[in-house]
Amino acid sequence: MxxxxxxxxxxxxxxxxxxxxxxxxxxxxxxxxxxxxxxxxxxxxxxxxxxxxxxxxxxxxxxxxxxxxxxxxxxxxxxxxxxxxxxxxxxxxxxxxxxxxAVPNIPHESTPVGDGEEDNPQVAIWGEKPVFDFTPREHWDIGQSLGGLDFERAARLAGSRFAVYRGWAARLERALAQFMLDVQTGEHGYEECITPYMVNRETMTGTGQLPKFEEDLFKIEGREAFMIPTAEVPLTNLYAGEVLSEDDLPMRFTAFTPCFRSEAGSYGKDTRGLIRQHQFHKVEMVRIEKPEDSYAALEEMRGHAEAILRKLGLHYRVVSLCTADIGFSAAKTYDLEVWLPGQDKFREISSCSNCEDFQARRMNMRFRRKGAKATEYVHTLNGSGLAVGRTFVAVLENYQQADGSLVIPEALRPYMGGLEIVRPCK
Structure with a gap:
């Protein structure tokens, strides 16, 4: 706050x-x-x-x-x-x-002023759109035709906005998550964590999901607990209420978790496929920084998210969210948008934000500099590194072949037991 x-x-x-x-x-x-x-x-x-x-x-x-x-x-x-x-x-x-x-964070002076997502300026682009000699299909069509995605049985199990991954698709989802974790921990120095998938009201309040966005959450009946919408919530709250020493900073955490969102207000949007699910997987990055270091950390974190897309050879762009489009807790946000040829558009695959001391004040997380008596609030940052389900979508749409097969990106093959191509069932 x-x-x-x-x-x-x-x-x-x-x-x-x-x-x-x-x-x-x-x-x-x-x-x-x-x-x-x-x-x-x-x-x-x-x-x-x-x-x-x-x-x-x-x-x-x-x-x-x-x-x-x-x-x-x-x-x-x-x-x-x-x-x-x-x-x-x-x-x-x-x-x-x-x-x-109920008051959102104040946008950073570098956040562009605008009225909505149409005013988000592009600040970077990488790669080129893939060229096909056939009309590219959308991911749900590819996944179902290759026997990897089952939306019909998922709907019978849980209702709409769920999916069952089968065989190669289940392994590809798992491969993507492991690949992302290996990059973020091995190359970028994040500490891997396994956190609770449900948290209490105080924890949700600390990162800004409550009280304003309760309708977007899945609440556990009979107790004051909620399913996490992102690992940002438990990771950022790890040191809530504590006073850290200057030597403790910076901190870098990452976690692979399921995420649960009610998608309230999204009626009629992305009703097919994996883009907007009630349950999905994500590898999250969280950083706790001294105030003077947080904007350099934001640029670095953005690069860590981009690294995954580059290693997978996926065309993407970066936009800076304008004042009317940034999230409640954020002061500045970059969105990474990957190209989906089946949908013929860019779609968000990662969002990297600096919340400055906004969340730290809510959760009373501070640090003390060497030799100082007074304490200061830390700055908190979060970013997707990446949304696993949406990366799965991007792989399907960008690596599809004219004969209906799917080429596995080279970076993922060690995680797929050496599998190079998924062919249609005969």
Missing amino acids: LDIKFIRKNLDVVKDALAKRKAKVDVDAFLTLDARRRELLAEVEGLKAERNATSREVGDLKRTGGDASALMERMGEVNERIKALDAELVGIDEGVNKWLM
Whole structure:
């Protein structure tokens, strides 16, 4: 969340940032609460000063045998008023905190201003679109014709937006995940973790999924727990509530997990195939950095995500998300979009974001510099390295052959037992 002191001192900056985000946040509601809070604190402070002074007078009267009954009666009235004001203050503080929890991060100055995804500028592109001497098919058609994807039986098992991977397809999904983990741990220095796949409300709140986006989550009935929408949630929260030393930083974590999303609000979008599933796999990267290092870390993390696409020989571009398109917790975000010839369009396959101290404030994660008494909030970053299911889609559509077969990218063959091509069943 944002620093309340920063909001008070830079109200126009905050209002401008929220306007650029197209965020519907009632700033006047905060101002009303904050003004009332100041009034209450001033009154409580005055009453406590009066109580202290009166207490001394009562003591003096008792020592000299004087009548302190009127003063004692007044002290009782003051104490009751302080209790009432303290109770109102608790309510005000809860209201302020609730408001703060609903306010998105302020975009970084380098984040382009725009009204939606159509205003996201391209900042890099790699490779070229593959050329086919036939009309390329979409991934669900390829996967089903090769006997690797079964959407019909998945629907009978769990409903829409699920898939069963079979045979070569199951192995390819697993191969992609292992390949990504090997690159991120072996070449880029991330520490691999296995985390819980369900987390509590406090953990979801720390990274910004709650309270605003509860409808997008799968809640566990009968307990305050949620299935993770991304490994960003448990990885970023690993040191929530702790004070790290400067020597602990930076930290780099990666994890391969299933991800669960209700896809609320996506009715009618990508109803076929693997692009928008309730359950999918992802290799996530998370970094915890000192503030002055976080934007260099963002560029490096983006490169780590790009490395996977390059090793797989997949054409892609990088866009910088504009102010109206970045996520709730992000200050700056790059999206990597891979070319899908079957769909004849680029589709997001990774999103890399710097959240600065926004998440750290929510989860109270700080560090102390050498020789310093005060602590500072860390900066947190996250990125897909990559979305496994969407990479599976990209491999199918980019490596399909005219005879219906599928060539396995060379980088994945060691993970596929040396398999070079998947041929149609006869």
